[in-house]
Amino acid sequence: MSTLQRDPSDQVQILDDEGNVLEGATVPDLDDETLVSMYQNMTLARRFDQRAVSLQRQGRMGTYPPLSGQEGAQIGSVMALEDEDWMFPSYREHGAALIRGLPLKQTLLYWMGHEDGNKPPEDVNIFTASVPIATQVLHATGAAWASKLKGENKAFICYFGDGATSEGDFHEGLNFAGVFNTPNIFFCNNNQWAISVPRERQTAAKTIAQKAVAYGFEGVQVDGMDPLAVYKVTKDAVDKAKDPQGKLRPTLIEAVQYRFGAHTTADDPTVYRDDDEVEHWKKKDPIPRLEKYLRGEGLLDDEKVEAIEQEIEDDVAEAIAEAEAVPRPSPDEIFSHVFEEMPARVRAQWEDFEQLREMYGDEKLLEE
Template structure:
């Protein structure tokens, strides 16, 4: 008996806004001018904050910092699709997502300065702390969304991670559990082409990351991650699907234009030429071109934004730097619901 094809699968790619700022009107999501300006402003804020954070780090005023330069559309496009009640499990390079959830800038910077208080968010922010061990937090998103289902809550959960995380076993377990238990979860892989120095073609021999969804009986799609409209549309659709018990994997194709962190030097493993090619696909430039063509943008509008955001961030830096120093006893206080005798004794050692 000859072999026969029993299943065939396709991988879709979604792009709405091209590099010159033209949109495919059939795919353009419903967004009014105000929404589009808000997206632009959040992307600008993310970039200005990122630049400022790098500067602060170089001046010794911030600890190790992971830049998100070039990935702003992935953050803002997806986070813009979230409802206030939806919940987010970020990795550690999702500045734009935190800003979209209205996390105070001074608090966010405090964390990167090495202050745990920076990760104490109010519950209604509906976003979780940074998670450092790559790939391990998708399972928390899985469990959280599972609880949404068990408790019959009508909200969904998003988790962000990078291309490197897809090699971790927990990625597989989270994808598998999510599909098996039909939870309201959206996986967003920021395929920014590098896991520190390892390029994605050495991370996996799969042609796309999106196709990994197929093996779990899940819908997966590759999206132009530097296209804020495509990210918004794909995420919006995925969230709706998620609420019906169908999780999605979105592969956001983007590029980490900065170093992995301030402790990394990416010149060791990639060329300026490559980086410059991606500069031409800059997500903010593309959106600006579109807005300009729709008369949603003017130079003085952007100048004012720059001024306003710089002032806002400077103010936040001041606030962060004048924050009262945390006290020694705090290092013991959050290990358990109540201090154990053992910890009381250690706390009292002087």
């Protein structure tokens, strides 16, 4: 039976919390180098996240959305894509974006307020970050439909949180994809909390994956903190989206996981969740889980882990230095990238801004 033909409530899992392969589970056919790369990329995403939060706390960067706890879902899924495939992120896929070719420097610049940080390199198939909830679902569906009409053979993965499934854009995008058989993978990062709203206030459905049934295609729920399981279900979904017989079908993947930190650095999660809940989920941490498996397979040891950590430390430090060396953006760029022609209400705001600039200067405005 195909992974994607199972009951959506039957969660796919390969590794247990201790990194052991579950009885009857099949490890994806990945070579040793790829498996170690998966671990290294997850560890890099975690270290970058820690430094980014620190930068924000030091006033060196604006509000930032942490990803710690979600590395297994991000890296495991994005590594299942092929070069020609497309990725449509929300605002938290920093690790996945790096694997697709968006440099860490770009991600830092974006959260430092530089519009250039939201401009992927020309040869990188990744859409710009989407902060509005669920709007990227429509973008991904439209792009996938256009690709199908052009006769291309590409898959389009779209990331969003459990809160996005409460939005009309989610329904419209998935309904359209089901009707027109678009080559989409809708990847829901169900991290249990939509800011401070718990998952059970998003839907009365037993799973988010089962929502796919209403749209006429298949859904699968996976342990989102098991990178090998995430890779497997995403690879199956990519193959379905690029079926050589032309029977393209979308897939909804619900990756059950947890964000260890705040929704953003402007959020205080201690207000709405307790420490016992966090500690429960930290026992499922995807990084030590994969590390234990790789050590058991003889692919990692203390010396190799230390070398990886040192390389990561150097890479993150270099990215931060490069980003902070870029001159700060002009404050009037706030008005430059929304409308082709500035509407009257925005022009009035811009004129007020110009008066403040004349009074105080750019540096003072940036400090404020």
